[in-house]
Amino acid sequence: MSKHGKVYLVGAGPGDPGLLTLRAARLLGDAEAVVYDRLIHPEVLKHARPRARLLFVGKEGGGESVAQEEINALLISQARLGRMVVRLKGGDPFVFGRGAEEALALEAAGIPYEVVPGVSSGVAAPAAAAIPVTHRGVSGSVTFATGHRAGKAPDWAHLAGAETLVLFMAGGRLEEATLALIAAGRSANTPAAIVEAGTWEHQRVIEAPLASIAARAREAAVGSPALLVVGEVVSLRSQLPSLSRSAPVMSEYAQFLKAEAGHE
Ligand code: SAH
Numbered sequence: 705m706s707k708h709g710k711v712y713l714v715g716a717g718p719g720d721p722g723l724l725t726l727r728a729a730r731l732l733g734d735a736e737a738v739v740y741d742r743l744i745h746p747e748v749l750k751h752a753r754p755r756a757r758l759l760f761v762g763k764e765g766g767g768e769s770v771a772q773e774e775i776n777a778l779l780i781s782q783a784r785l786g787r788m789v790v791r792l793k794g795g796d797p798f799v800f801g802r803g804a805e806e807a808l809a810l811e812a813a814g815i816p817y818e819v820v821p822g823v824s825s826g827v828a829a830p831a832a833a834a835i836p837v838t839h840r841g842v843s844g845s846v847t848f849a850t851g852h853r854a855g856k857a858p859d860w861a862h863l864a865g866a867e868t869l870v871l872f873m874a875g876g877r878l879e880e881a882t883l884a885l886i887a888a889g890r891s892a893n894t895p896a897a898i899v900e901a902g903t904w905e906h907q908r909v910i911e912a913p914l915a916s917i918a919a920r921a922r923e924a925a926v927g928s929p930a931l932l933v934v935g936e937v938v939s940l941r942s943q944l945p946s947l948s949r950s951a952p953v954m955s956e957y958a959q960f961l962k963a964e965a966g967h968e
Contacts, residue, residue: 707786708786708816709782709783709784709785709786709787709788709789709815709816710783710788710789710815710816710817710818711779711782711783711789711790711791711806711810711815711816711817711818712731712735712788712789712790712791712817712818712819712820713791713793713797713803713806713807713817713818713819713820714727714728714731714732714790714791714792714793714797714820714822715728715793715794715795715796715797715801715820715821715822715823715824716728716740716743716744716745716748716792716793716794716795716822717748717794717795717822717823717828717903718794718795718823718824718825718828718829718832718902718903718904719743719745719794719825719901719902719903719904720745720832720903720904721745721747721748721750723823723828723903724748724751724822725820725821725822725823727820728751728792728820728822729751731790731820732748732749732751732752732790732792733751733752733753734753734788735752735753735756735788735789735790736756736757736787736788736789737756737757737759737782737787737788737789737790738752738756738757738758738759738789738790738792739759739761739775739778739779739782739789739790739791739792740758740759740760740761740791740792741760741761741762741792741793741794742762743793743794743795743929744792744794745904748792752790757782757787759778759782761774761775761778772802772805772806775791775806776805776806776809776810779791779806779809779810779815780809780810780813780815783810783815783816783817784815791806793822794822794825794929795822795823795824795825795826795828796821796822796823796824797819797820797821797822798819798821799824799826799848799872800848800850800872800873803819807819824848825872825902825903825929825931826848826870826872826931828902828903829899829902829903829931830870830897830899830902830931830933830937832899832902832903832907833897833899833902833907833909833933833941833948834940834941834944834947834948835897835899835933835937835938835940835941836937836940837868837870837933837937838867838868838937839937839940842936842937842940843867843868843935843936843937844867845866845867845868846866846867846868846869846870847863847866847867847868847869847870848870848872849863849866849869849870849871849872850871850872850873851871851872851873851876851877851878851880851881851932852873852877858881858884860884860885860887860888861888861889863885863888864884864885864886864888864889864890865889865890866934866935867935867936868933868934868935868936868937869885869932869933869934869935870931870932870933871931871932871933871934872931878898878917878918878921878922878926878932879918879922881918881932882896882914882915882917882918882932883918885914885934886914886915890914890934891914892913892914892915893913893914893915894913894914894934894935894936895911895913895914895934895935895936895937895938895939896911896912896913896914896917896932896933896934896935896938897909897910897911897912897917897932897933897938897941898910898917898920898921898926898930898931898932898933899930899931899933900926900927900928900929900930901927901929901930902929902931908924908926909941909948910924910926911938911941914934917932
């Protein structure tokens with residue numbers, strides 16, 4: 705076979721299809737195979753060409769997910785068929801996305817690949833909830849961390865000292881995370897928020913002091929994907945009511961699609 709395959713590890717942004725990069729949209733339009741998972745908004749897939757193979761690799765963090773090794777093997781085998789493959793990843797591929805694992809596997813297999821950055825939910829989901837992750841005089845640094853670490857507890861003492869803390873994959877262990885942060889010295893009164901499905905149509909935001917945020921999230925039956933934001937910046941929400949009131953960017957995009965459909 706003369707044609708050589710290539711894999712693009714592409715960040716698809718936090719959800720809202722309007723936050724896809726132009727590069728991602730163009731690559732999707734050219735791809736022969738698109739490998740994606742649950743964090744990808746269905747509208748994003750509409751950028752793929754009609755005959756592209758759309759390969760779903762399952763629910764992340766759940767029992768039905770396809771093992772990482774199988775995803776790696778799929779990317780390699782699709783590329784070896786000479787195909788242009790777009791591997792769509794939620795947010796940015798290299799921010800807790802296991803993108804580097806895929807890059808290492810492609811590297812080892814000698815498959816050409818590129819990484820296309822995306823808008824990480826770590827920044828976009830707080831913004832969609834009217835929370836700037838830094839603010840002059842309030843927070844001069846932001847720490848992105850994960851509540852899950854393969855076989856290892858997060859360094860809570862370190863995380864408790866963060867100015868702004870954005871905790872990914874906190875969902876299942878919210879109680880444990882907040883208790884650990886308080887035990888490690890973070891004040892129980894620190895403003896905190898959970899952003900569920902940030903920038904999606906069904907985005908929800910729950911705000912409460914660190915000590916009670918887990919209970920509030922439980923009452924509200926917060927699901928996945930969700931981020932925990934801890935720090936004084938969370939209290940800026942109340943000073944940005946125009947932002948907190950506005951629906952996610954999505955509404956703009958939905959209107960655009962409607963208008964487009966009207967022209968057809
Ligand atoms: N690479 C992704 C993160 C993948 S890890 C990125 O850069 O955004 C998956 C975790 O990301 C989820 O458990 C959740 O904590 C977070 N996440 C992804 N999309 C989200 C969204 N729209 N709103 C809130 N959290 C989100």
